[in-house]
């Protein structure tokens with residue numbers, strides 16, 4: 001089998017075929033790893049991996065982040081154990097709806113995520129795609145004044161904040177991300193620890209830029225997101241069952257596209273933990289920025 005890497009035509013993303021992720025040899029793994037760093041999103045159609053094979057693939061990229069204790073992969077699904085689907089307004093439905101806005105995974109945790117692996121199992125007849133946006137290309141395309149403006153700014157990241165925006169008020173301790181700790185503070189410009197490229201680090205969890213008033217902060221973050229998340233920096237994938245995707249949360253935003261929740265959508269997710277040297281939140285007691293150690 002010859003590995004074929006077909007760029008999407010956007011500034012990020014490639015479709016990878018001619019590969020069996022369950023049987024990766026060292027040379028093929030090296031190819032995948034370097035393509036991941038180059039394209040930010042790799043789509044592998046028709047892999048049909050078992051849960052353990054998905055976990056093993058994800059584990060090549062780093063330690064697994066546990067969204068549920070002791071579970072290396074978790075469902076992203078609107079379907080309950082009894083086969084029924086979530087109801088509008090339910091906690092879980094609101095978390096899924098929240099993920100239809102641009103975000104990067106776990107930016108609201110003290111240690112942000114490195115990468116996310118998602119596989120498709122049941123796909124609704126319409127909608128339910130995933131879309132990604134390239135924050136490296138977005139940073140590169142900023143005008144000089146904006147680049148200078150964001151250079152030294154940071155934002156807090158909170159899942160309480162982003163869910164409240166869609167009317168979802170959540171008690172601490174209700175689920176992953178609804179923690180009791182202070183919201184992490186993260187620079188708006190992140191230096192990728194493996195490639196050295198700069199990227200905007202924004203998304204729906206970001207708010208409250210120190211030094212700006214609330215309205216200025218919201219306007220800046222909204223303007224940056226609107227600018228960043230447009231062609232040619234976005235790519236959307238129409239899932240087929242068996243597809244698996246990995247993306248780099250350090251330089252890519254993503255969102256689920258809406259679909260009718262009366263139809264089931266069942267995905268499986270493995271999240272890769274960030275490197276504490278690079279993805280730990282800014283320590284506000286330090287002048288240096290541990291989040292930007294190359």
Ligand SMILES: [Fe+2]
Pocket residue numbers: 099103104105254
């Ligand atoms: Fe996500």
